[in-house]
Amino acid sequence: MTDPMIAIHALEKSYGIYKALHAVSLDVAPGEFFSLLGPSGCGKTTLLRSIAGFETPSAGDIRIDGESVIGKAPNQRPTNMVFQNYAIFPHLSVAENVAYGLKRLKLSPSEEKRRVSEALDQVRLGSYGERRAQQLSGGQRQRVALARALVLRPKVLLLDEPLSALDKKLREEMQVELRALQRAVGITFVLVTHDQYEALALSDRIAVMFAGRVAQIATPKEIYQHPQSREVAAFLGGMNFLSGRILNETATSLSVEAGRFGTVAATKPAGFTRTGETTALGIRPERLRILWEPQDTPHQITGTVVDRDYFGETTHLRIRAEGLDEPLSVIETNSFGADDLPRGATVQLAYDPEAFVALAD
Amino acid sequence: MAAASPGREPDQSPLHRTAPAPGGWRTGEAASGLALISPTLLYAAFLLLLPILIVFAYSFWTQDFLTIDHTFTLANYRAALTEPIYLDLLGRSLINALSVSVLAVLMAYPLAYFISFYGGASKNLWLFLITVPCWTSYLLRIMSWKIVLGYNGVLNSGLMRLGLIDKPIETLVYNSNAVIIALLHSWLAFAVLPIFVSLEKLDRSLIEAAHDLGDTAVQRFLRIILPLTLPGVTYAFLIVMIPTVGDYITPKLIGGSDGVMIATAIQAQFGKAANWPLGAALSITTMIAASLLAGLVVLVGRRLVRALA
Numbered sequence: 290m291t292d293p294m295i296a297i298h299a300l301e302k303s304y305g306i307y308k309a310l311h312a313v314s315l316d317v318a319p320g321e322f323f324s325l326l327g328p329s330g331c332g333k334t335t336l337l338r339s340i341a342g343f344e345t346p347s348a349g350d351i352r353i354d355g356e357s358v359i360g361k362a363p364n365q366r367p368t369n370m371v372f373q374n375y376a377i378f379p380h381l382s383v384a385e386n387v388a389y390g391l392k393r394l395k396l397s398p399s400e401e402k403r404r405v406s407e408a409l410d411q412v413r414l415g416s417y418g419e420r421r422a423q424q425l426s427g428g429q430r431q432r433v434a435l436a437r438a439l440v441l442r443p444k445v446l447l448l449d450e451p452l453s454a455l456d457k458k459l460r461e462e463m464q465v466e467l468r469a470l471q472r473a474v475g476i477t478f479v480l481v482t483h484d485q486y487e488a489l490a491l492s493d494r495i496a497v498m499f500a501g502r503v504a505q506i507a508t509p510k511e512i513y514q515h516p517q518s519r520e521v522a523a524f525l526g527g528m529n530f531l532s533g534r535i536l537n538e539t540a541t542s543l544s545v546e547a548g549r550f551g552t553v554a555a556t557k558p559a560g561f562t563r564t565g566e567t568t569a570l571g572i573r574p575e576r577l578r579i580l581w582e583p584q585d586t587p588h589q590i591t592g593t594v595v596d597r598d599y600f601g602e603t604t605h606l607r608i609r610a611e612g613l614d615e616p617l618s619v620i621e622t623n624s625f626g627a628d629d630l631p632r633g634a635t636v637q638l639a640y641d642p643e644a645f646v647a648l649a650d
Numbered sequence: 651m652a653a654a655s656p657g658r659e660p661d662q663s664p665l666h667r668t669a670p671a672p673g674g675w676r677t678g679e680a681a682s683g684l685a686l687i688s689p690t691l692l693y694a695a696f697l698l699l700l701p702i703l704i705v706f707a708y709s710f711w712t713q714d715f716l717t718i719d720h721t722f723t724l725a726n727y728r729a730a731l732t733e734p735i736y737l738d739l740l741g742r743s744l745i746n747a748l749s750v751s752v753l754a755v756l757m758a759y760p761l762a763y764f765i766s767f768y769g770g771a772s773k774n775l776w777l778f779l780i781t782v783p784c785w786t787s788y789l790l791r792i793m794s795w796k797i798v799l800g801y802n803g804v805l806n807s808g809l810m811r812l813g814l815i816d817k818p819i820e821t822l823v824y825n826s827n828a829v830i831i832a833l834l835h836s837w838l839a840f841a842v843l844p845i846f847v848s849l850e851k852l853d854r855s856l857i858e859a860a861h862d863l864g865d866t867a868v869q870r871f872l873r874i875i876l877p878l879t880l881p882g883v884t885y886a887f888l889i890v891m892i893p894t895v896g897d898y899i900t901p902k903l904i905g906g907s908d909g910v911m912i913a914t915a916i917q918a919q920f921g922k923a924a925n926w927p928l929g930a931a932l933s934i935t936t937m938i939a940a941s942l943l944a945g946l947v948v949l950v951g952r953r954l955v956r957a958l959a
């Protein structure tokens with residue numbers, strides 16, 4: 290692996306007696322799109338602001354491109370930030386906002402103008418240079434904030450929930466644009482978000498945080514499919530939790546006797562340590578399928594529909610199966626009539642016995 | 651209409667039926683608005699506009715012993731603008747008021763800045779403490795400056811005790827400087843408040859953004875904080891400058907003959923000299939001169955702030 294662009298080691302941050310960050314360590318590779326994901330109040334912003342230089346860590350080290358930045362002010366760090374409320378200067382035009390940080394470089398007026406219009410073109414605001422901040426929509430403000438930071442060509446761009454203030458449709462459009470922009474400029478992005486879909490869609494890697502600690506760092510697919518703990522699994526979409534008795538253990542998987550589901554193979558997440566004879570198991574709702582035609586497979590269970598929520602393209606069902614305490618969550622596409630299933634209907638659910646994951650508690 | 655989606659006639663929706671009905675403003679929104687503000691409007695007209703109009707009218711008339719000659723004349727203005735004594739007093743009033751208001755803003759800004767940025771949970775306490783001097787009588791405050799600045803005053807005896815001077819400084823009181831000091835003390839608290847409010851309204855993330863984009867502390871102040879709190883500074887300047895031009899009590903009590911200001915002359919015309927039209931013309935002239943000067947300072951101030959950014 291190449292040297293990391295950001296290397297955070299055993300970072301701690303306390304506010305009085307309250308500890309907002311506990312021994313956070315992580316590396317971000319050059320050119321990577323890295324996300325900090327977690328519920329509100331878990332310390333994402335604190336971590337991001339520590340990288341930017343707005344918070345002074347209580348202990349630990351942050352290196353950017355090999356150099357420790359501890360003790361350096363934000364204006365001495367090779368980072369730039371897109372603030373959650375965008376922080377567009379209201380007394381300046383769009384072009385003046387973008388040129389704000391360039392003034393220090395003492396470029397020739399024509400060179401400065403060229404770089405400003407290049408940055409504005411990059412965020413598709415080419416013709417908005419003369420506008421005032423008050424005349425811009427939320428999405429446009431966000432683009433100005435991006436252009437203002439990117440025009441300085443920082444080594445790292447830090448983004449604090451940049452999309453959370455936008456409405457859903459605009460947010461989805463901006464996700465696509467943000468990803469494309471990051472590929473085009475090749476700058477390392479660190480994004481803070483509490484939206485798991487945003488993190489999954491945008492990131493090369495995700496760090497999931499809870500209560501000031503990093504719970505797991507992995508690629509979106511790895512984190513979704515092989516969450517290391519119950520908490521991570523639950524935060525990233527729905528999960529059916531079961532428990533089972535361990536029959537056999539190999540380096541990568543467990544063979545588990547899981548009650549009504551019979552003997553299943555569960556992937557062993559990295560760092561899994563067996564604590565006893567039993568283990569928690571999870572299976573994602575979309576990994577359970579309703580059998581519309583009777584099928585002769587041993588991997589099926591019988592259940593009754595207790596509740597359903599209609600989402601247009603999919604229906605989320607709660608199905609009570611014999612021998613299980615909790616109803617199972619099942620997500621079905623609406624191609625086969627899941628949206629027409631009445632409450633109380635009896636269905637057969639098929640599952641892949643390899644689709645289970647073992648979870649540390 | 652570009653904003654309307656095709657195939658829909660926005661003006662036919664029932665919500666738009668209440669829009670201006672025929673019959674003009676009397677039935678529209680404007681009428682209910684006027685009705686709502688009319689008590690205050692009448693009150694303001696009666697107490698503010700009417701007195702000024704009366705003074706304005708007087709300034710074009712002539713005093714004829716005990717009666718008023720109502721023929722239109724500009725003689726009062728001629729006197730107000732050519733008599734050296736009046737020009738002198740007006741000039742001194744403007745200079746004193748300008749000094750007081752500029753000094754007040756310069757001293758109030760750091761105070762307001764400190765309270766807003768470092769006041770923490772005790773901001774209100776700090777503000778309260780700043781207004782404490784205003785709780786004592788205006789007269790008492792001016793008289794105490796006499797005690798501080800007087801020949802045998804606190805300042806002189808203090809300096810003598812310290813051995814810094816051998817005999818009391820005589821030029822501390824009964825001149826323009828004493829007037830400026832006393833006025834500054836009276837009005838400083840009023841300058842702190844508007845600046846404080848505009849600093850409070852300033853979004854702190856803008857300052858952080860400037861820091862992030864490379865600014866030093868001084869640059870952040872000049873490029874972000876000062877331009878964005880300029881409305882508060884302007885207001886603070888005006889709120890001190892306008893009333894101090896016409897201040898009467900302070901120069902009277904501690905200004906001596908050297909510190910007399912225009913209000914004394916105006917008072918004399920309405921009192922002993924009994925020439926109300928000349929007094930009115932002096933008042934109007936002072937008002938216009940003060941407004942022009944204030945406007946000029948505000949414009950120059952804005953230019954200056956823009957140049958510094």
Ligand SMILES: Nc1ncnc2c1ncn2[C@@H]1O[C@H](COP(=O)(O)OP(=O)(O)O)[C@@H](O)[C@H]1O
Pocket residue numbers: 304307309327328329330331332333334335336
């Ligand atoms: N300046 C501060 N003083 C005291 N506590 C703070 C301060 N800033 C943040 N915190 C606390 O630290 C925790 C983490 O905050 P934050 O990093 O903003 O969370 P997130 O961005 O994940 O929502 C929260 O519990 C918050 O209340």
Ligand SMILES: [Mg+2]
Pocket residue numbers: 333334450
């Ligand atoms: Mg946050």
